[in-house]
Amino acid sequence: MTHxxxxxxxxxxxxxxxxxxxxxxxxxxxxxxxxxxxGRKGFGGPDRASTSPSGDTAPATLTPPSALTPPSALxxxxxxxxxxxxRAWLEQxxxxxxxxxxxxxxxxxxxxxxxxxxxxxxxxxxxxxxxLILHAARAGADALSRVYFQGTAAERRAVxxxxxxxxxxxxxxxxxxxxxxxxxxRLLAAAVGPYAARHLSPHLWRHAVLKCLFTGVAVDEVTDLxxxxxxxxxxxxxxxxxxxxxxxxxxxxxxDLYRVLTLSDPTATPPAPAAEPGVRxxxxxxx
Amino acid sequence: MRIFDPHIHMTSRxxxxxxxxxxxxxxxxxxPSFWLGQPRTSPATFFDYFDSLLGWEPFRAAQYGIxxxxxxxxNPKEANDPRCAPVLDELPRYLVKDQVVAVGEIGYDSMxxxxxxxxxxxxxxxxxxxxxxxxxxxHRDKLAGLRRTLDVVHESxxxxxxxxxxxLNETTVKEAKDSGCWLGFSVxxxxxxxxxxxxxxxxAYGPEQVLVNSAADWGRSDPLKxxxxxxxxxxxxxxxxxxxxVLWQNPVxxxxxxxxxxxxxxxxxATHEGNSILRGGA
Numbered sequence: 225m226t227h228x229x230x231x232x233x234x235x236x237x238x239x240x241x242x243x244x245x246x247x248x249x250x251x252x253x254x255x256x257x258x259x260x261x262x263g264r265k266g267f268g269g270p271d272r273a274s275t276s277p278s279g280d281t282a283p284a285t286l287t288p289p290s291a292l293t294p295p296s297a298l299x300x301x302x303x304x305x306x307x308x309x310x311r312a313w314l315e316q317x318x319x320x321x322x323x324x325x326x327x328x329x330x331x332x333x334x335x336x337x338x339x340x341x342x343x344x345x346x347x348x349x350x351x352x353x354x355x356l357i358l359h360a361a362r363a364g365a366d367a368l369s370r371v372y373f374q375g376t377a378a379e380r381r382a383v384x385x386x387x388x389x390x391x392x393x394x395x396x397x398x399x400x401x402x403x404x405x406x407x408x409x410r411l412l413a414a415a416v417g418p419y420a421a422r423h424l425s426p427h428l429w430r431h432a433v434l435k436c437l438f439t440g441v442a443v444d445e446v447t448d449l450x451x452x453x454x455x456x457x458x459x460x461x462x463x464x465x466x467x468x469x470x471x472x473x474x475x476x477x478x479x480d481l482y483r484v485l486t487l488s489d490p491t492a493t494p495p496a497p498a499a500e501p502g503v504r505x506x507x508x509x510x511x
Numbered sequence: 512m513r514i515f516d517p518h519i520h521m522t523s524r525x526x527x528x529x530x531x532x533x534x535x536x537x538x539x540x541x542x543p544s545f546w547l548g549q550p551r552t553s554p555a556t557f558f559d560y561f562d563s564l565l566g567w568e569p570f571r572a573a574q575y576g577i578x579x580x581x582x583x584x585x586n587p588k589e590a591n592d593p594r595c596a597p598v599l600d601e602l603p604r605y606l607v608k609d610q611v612v613a614v615g616e617i618g619y620d621s622m623x624x625x626x627x628x629x630x631x632x633x634x635x636x637x638x639x640x641x642x643x644x645x646x647x648x649x650h651r652d653k654l655a656g657l658r659r660t661l662d663v664v665h666e667s668x669x670x671x672x673x674x675x676x677x678x679l680n681e682t683t684v685k686e687a688k689d690s691g692c693w694l695g696f697s698v699x700x701x702x703x704x705x706x707x708x709x710x711x712x713x714x715a716y717g718p719e720q721v722l723v724n725s726a727a728d729w730g731r732s733d734p735l736k737x738x739x740x741x742x743x744x745x746x747x748x749x750x751x752x753x754x755x756x757v758l759w760q761n762p763v764x765x766x767x768x769x770x771x772x773x774x775x776x777x778x779x780x781a782t783h784e785g786n787s788i789l790r791g792g793a
Contacts, residue, residue: 331604342609343771350609376608377566408570 287348290355290385291417292447302352306345313344314353321360327367334361338371338379347378354382358390365395372399381410387419394423404432412436413445421448430459433484434466443480453487460489512536513755514737517762518543518645518677518697518724521568521579522560528727528734529575535738539774541766542568543582543616543645546589548729554597557585561605569610578774580766582615582645590629591621599632606640609773612766613637615645616677619656622649630663638668643768645695646676648683650702657683661690675722675765678703684712688720693765697726698736706736706743713744718757722765 288301303311321334337357342350361367368390372383384403387396396419403415416432424432429452436443443449453459463485467477485492514536521529521542532540542564544557551557564581572579583605585598605611614637619626630646637644646664649656657676664674676687677695680703687694696712697703704712709723725736733739741754766772 336607339604339607340609342773347609347773347775374604376562376610377570378609380566406567408567410570 287352289417290351290382291388291414291419295356295359295389298352299356302345302349302356306349310345310349314356317341317353317357318360321357322362325360325362326364327370332361335371335374338375338382341382342378350378351382351385354379355386355389358383358386363390365391368396369399372402377408377411381414384411384414384417384419388417388422391419397423400424401428404428404435407439409439409441412439412441416441416446418447421446421452426456426458430456430462433459434462437463437466437478437481437484440478443484449484450487453484456488460485460492463488464492512738512741512751512758513538514741514758515539515541515762516724516727516734516737517541517675517722517766518695518726519734520545520726520728521572522547522563523729524727524734526571526575529572529577532734533575533577535735536741537577537734537737538776539578539580539762540572541580541582541612541645541762543613544584544586545616545728546586550592551589552592552594554595554601557595557598558601565605565608565610573776576776578776580610580612580772582613583611584614584617584633585629586616587618587620587626587629587647587649591623591625593625596625596629599629599636602633602636603640606636606642609771611642612769612771613643613645613675614640615675616647617644618647618660618677619649620647622652622656622659627663630660631667634664634667634669634674637673641770643673643675643765644669646674646692648676648678650678653678653680654682654686657686661686661692664690664692673768677724678726680704681708681712684716688716693720693722693761695722695724697724698740699726699730699732701731706739709740710743710747710749713749713753713757714747718753718761720761720765721757722761723757 288298290298293301302314306314317334317337320337324333326332327335334357337344338354341353341357345353358368358371363371363386368383368386372380375383380403383399387399400415400420400423403411406412412432412435416436420429420432433443433446433449433453435441436446463481467481467485470477516532516537516539519540519542521540544561544564547560561583564583568581569579583602585595585602589595602614606614614633617630617633619630634644636642646660648660657679660676661671664671664676671691672693675693675695676683676690678697679687679694680696684694694716696709698706698709703726713721723737723740725732725734727734727736737758741758744754744757745751763772763774
């Protein structure tokens with residue numbers, strides 16, 4: 225494999241460690257509620273079986289979360305599942321991107337590849353392919369902004385997943401803020417990943433969590449939920465108020481709300497019985 | 512019964528319509544970009560609209576178990592406003608998107624020189640991007656408009672079997688069929704076809720390369736017209752296979768020419784277990 229995308233600077237030990245982390249997220253036995261993880265719920269639906277030409281018996285239905293998986297592991301996962309022509313297309317796309325990184329003219333060659341990744345690799349693999357192409361093109365905040373704002377919803381989601389791999393500082397926060405203003409739950413779920421965990425201000429982060437509850441995005445999608453929610457009295461107040469508002473309207477309070485409330489304020493008393501699992505936090509309508 | 516509405520402007524419809532369409536059997540739609548009623552004055556508003564057809568609208572459709580694709584173009588009416596013409600320069604970056612299954616709606620409104628230019632340029636864009644074209648035929652001076660449209664198609668790089676001429680009726684169907692193009696009929700109260708006339712045309716000309724759409728939009732229109740045509744076809748003695756051909760297989764074949772049609776409804780439930788209810792359990 226001559227692939228230039230592999231993370232070469234990573235020490236063997238660290239590499240193994242991160243791969244194990246990524247692998248653990250593929251194991252349904254490790255995933256609490258069955259829908260944990262963002263990236264695998266690809267455009268083609270969450271439970272689609274991928275065919276594995278290598279006869280790999282790993283849970284093929286689960287694509288590793290693009291935002292949480294090191295690009296090298298994502299690459300290995302993807303090439304093991306793509307058919308021959310899709311694999312060849314991906315290799316060429318990555319080679320082109322690495323040979324001419326950054327943005328060129330009205331649209332760079334690798335940006336064209338980003339656009340067509342769904343039909344070339346299959347919608348269920350498009351997220352991973354797009355993240356890998358962005359990584360190969362060494363896209364910085366400027367390039368990521370262009371791809372995001374010129375992208376379809378699927379492309380925007382891939383950019384959000386790529387942020388933790390490509391942007392060290394807070395300069396891409398406006399993209400996360402844009403996604404959090406939408407009502408598209410696929411974008412919202414992608415927006416609350418590791419990059420938001422690192423860089424979103426406390427106020428915006430709290431509103432992001434509340435919006436997840438409101439629109440029915442599972443809080444499992446929120447990276448570092450435990451760390452950021454712990455002892456956050458303002459978040460606890462917002463959650464309690466939201467629960468009170470739903471209770472006053474005779475609506476069920478989503479179980480996720482109690483989970484976060486307990487993190488933010490272990491002494492909080494639930495104001496009403498929790499809803500059955502699966503009850504939406506809201507109707508997705510915010511306007 | 513499975514229904515593919517090959518021309519409907521969901522941007523102008525409510526979410527209740529999506530629920531009713533799903534209940535009626537609609538599982539796939541194509542939304543052509545068009546005129547919004549209020550003339551636009553700058554390219555930027557087109558781009559927001561195109562972005563919506565590639566972002567928000569497919570998400571809304573998926574919540575109701577309906578696959579959503581679009582066709583993008585500078586529409587004939589607004590092609591006449593020089594302030595909007597720069598849209599043509601930006602179209603290439605949109606025509607590469609996964610969910611774009613044709614260039615459209617293009618064609619004639621008032622048959623002006625600016626419309627000639629935009630139609631020819633966009634047929635070429637379709638050829639360049641491996642896409643078929645959805646061609647609107649004018650509502651005024653329709654037969655002359657059809658003939659001029661077919662002339663431009665024949666002079667273009669796109670072969671007629673990659674062109675759908677839409678809004679046909681009794682006066683235009685024969686020449687359109689003789690051209691080798693795909694045949695689109697909009698079943699739309701007051702101004703276009705109705706169910707009984709549609710069934711009569713199917714009886715006279717057969718179901719080959721015929722697509723029936725609701726063209727539902729902000730006008731007085733009905734997003735369930737596709738189902739009503741299907742029901743009348745059955746009542747009038749057409750078989751279920753013929754209904755499926757007109758209302759599913761033909762649109763799949765035409766838009767499938769793009770190589771980009773994906774009829775699996777994308778999951779919106781990245782997130783959430785209750786979603787299968789919203790998706791209608793489909």
